[in-house]
Amino acid sequence: MKDENFLKERNARSIWHPMAHPADSQKNLPEIIVAGDGVTITDVDGHKTVDGVGGLWNVNLGFSCQPVKDAIAAQLDRLPYYSIFRGTTNDAVIELGEMLAEFFAPDGLERAFYTSGGSDSVEIALRLARQYHKLRGEAGRVKYLSLKKGYHGTHTLGASVNGNANFRTQYEPLMPGCYHIPAPYTYRNPFNETDPEKLAQLCLAALEDEIKFQGAETIAAMIMEPILGAGGVIVPHESFMPGVRAICDKYGILLIADEVITAFGRTGAWSGSRLWGVQPDMMTTAKAITNGYFPFGAVMISGRVAEVFESDTTGKAAIGSGYTYSGHPVGAAAAIACLKETQALNVKDNAAARGAQLYEGLLDLQKKHEIVGDVRGGRGLMCALELVSDRATKAPIDKASIAKVHRGAYETGAMVRISGNNVILSPSLIVTEENIATILGALDAGLSAV
Numbered sequence: 001m002k003d004e005n006f007l008k009e010r011n012a013r014s015i016w017h018p019m020a021h022p023a024d025s026q027k028n029l030p031e032i033i034v035a036g037d038g039v040t041i042t043d044v045d046g047h048k049t050v051d052g053v054g055g056l057w058n059v060n061l062g063f064s065c066q067p068v069k070d071a072i073a074a075q076l077d078r079l080p081y082y083s084i085f086r087g088t089t090n091d092a093v094i095e096l097g098e099m100l101a102e103f104f105a106p107d108g109l110e111r112a113f114y115t116s117g118g119s120d121s122v123e124i125a126l127r128l129a130r131q132y133h134k135l136r137g138e139a140g141r142v143k144y145l146s147l148k149k150g151y152h153g154t155h156t157l158g159a160s161v162n163g164n165a166n167f168r169t170q171y172e173p174l175m176p177g178c179y180h181i182p183a184p185y186t187y188r189n190p191f192n193e194t195d196p197e198k199l200a201q202l203c204l205a206a207l208e209d210e211i212k213f214q215g216a217e218t219i220a221a222m223i224m225e226p227i228l229g230a231g232g233v234i235v236p237h238e239s240f241m242p243g244v245r246a247i248c249d250k251y252g253i254l255l256i257a258d259e260v261i262t263a264f265g266r267t268g269a270w271s272g273s274r275l276w277g278v279q280p281d282m283m284t285t286a287k288a289i290t291n292g293y294f295p296f297g298a299v300m301i302s303g304r305v306a307e308v309f310e311s312d313t314t315g316k317a318a319i320g321s322g323y324t325y326s327g328h329p330v331g332a333a334a335a336i337a338c339l340k341e342t343q344a345l346n347v348k349d350n351a352a353a354r355g356a357q358l359y360e361g362l363l364d365l366q367k368k369h370e371i372v373g374d375v376r377g378g379r380g381l382m383c384a385l386e387l388v389s390d391r392a393t394k395a396p397i398d399k400a401s402i403a404k405v406h407r408g409a410y411e412t413g414a415m416v417r418i419s420g421n422n423v424i425l426s427p428s429l430i431v432t433e434e435n436i437a438t439i440l441g442a443l444d445a446g447l448s449a450v
């Protein structure tokens with residue numbers, strides 16, 4: 001292996017990184033990860049850390065899942081690729097489709113449309129929502145609603161419904177007809193409401209108000225994450241998503257649950273929608289569907305929506321969307337193996353138990369470190385610390401300090417993720433009690449460095 005500085009210098013010379021300023025990633029060289037084993041990663045120096053991020057919220061089963069590797073190798077040997085565009089299919093996607101329909105049956109979802117990742121899934125779901133209304137004779141329903149702070153990937157439709165200006169401003173004008181509702185974000189919200197239940201009601205009232213203002217007959221769908229992930233792990237009050245479902249039903253608006261992060265056990269339930277007792281009209285998935293072992297995704301479609309498409313006799317229900325890698329057989333084989341392993345290990349229960357340990361530990365760190373303004377989580381293995389320079393004013397901490405937290409944690413034994421002034425934790429769902437203790441200890445060291 002080439003030495004570290006050589007590789008870092010070449011990285012800076014040849015690569016632009018997503019979600020990073022190109023000049024910044026040339027100055028502040030990224031860690032070069034060269035190996036993964038269980039939930040531990042090793043960098044080019046040989047330094048080992050527990051991965052507190054789980055790849056990018058996706059490596060739920062860790063880095064050494066042999067059944068997934070074997071399934072990929074076997075599929076590559078047998079059939080590395082065949083398209084599932086009209087007229088052909090492959091056996092791997094058929095088996096996976098049946099498994100997904102069974103897995104998501106309690107969510108009322110019956111059909112799968114395959115994609116190559118989360119942004120693709122969002123794009124497809126938003127398109128299908130418009131087509132659904134056209135098929136039903138309501139062609140005027142073209143607008144989309146979403147939550148501020150929500151993250152829905154980086155394709156243009158997804159960026160248009162995104163609720164974070166960082167992913168929007170430089171690419172405007174985005175799609176017209178996308179409107180954003182305040183998120184149930186207790187720490188900061190325009191209502192200055194600190195009670196989660198009251199805040200949920202205020203946000204629901206804002207949603208209904210926007211629908212009335214736009215005219216329900218112009219709105220195709222509401223897209224939301226059951227727990228907002230990239231926006232800083234915003235866990236709404238349990239009344240929120242059922243409230244959104246009720247409002248969508250009242251006004252004939254489709255509800256798309258964006259479960260690119262939350263599906264497959266991360267929240268301590270098999271889906272985020274199920275956590276809140278809601279059945280969405282469509283669900284976007286990706287990430288843990290293949291655990292990072294292969295790029296893949298699926299939009300799950302409810303029986304009610306499927307019926308409208310499948311009963312069409314005009315030809316207008318033909319789906320004019322798809323990717324060369326929709327239904328890639330190697331991805332499907334990986335997903336089959338992941339789903340089997342996910343269920344065999346019952347990872348959702350470990351996510352709930354270890355998530356509780358992590359959340360409690362973070363609350364203890366908040367007592368110790370003045371810079372921890374808010375701790376969010378408590379529903380499975382997705383938590384965030386929001387760092388501030390002053391608890392009274394909630395002024396976000398500066399970039400240099402947050403970089404110190406990251407570095408301190410990394411050097412002490414855990415990779416954590418920095419997003420704005422948030423420290424995000426989303427380890428693999430197979431972490432042990434000891435792994436969580438390591439993450440908390442490392443974070444304690446990182447916070448002490450500021």
Ligand SMILES: Cc1ncc(COP(=O)(O)O)c(C=O)c1O
Nearest residue numbers: 117118119151152153258260261
């Ligand atoms: C909720 C949500 N939707 C969509 C996406 C986009 O997925 P991808 O990065 O696979 O395109 C993400 C990625 O983090 C996500 O968290």
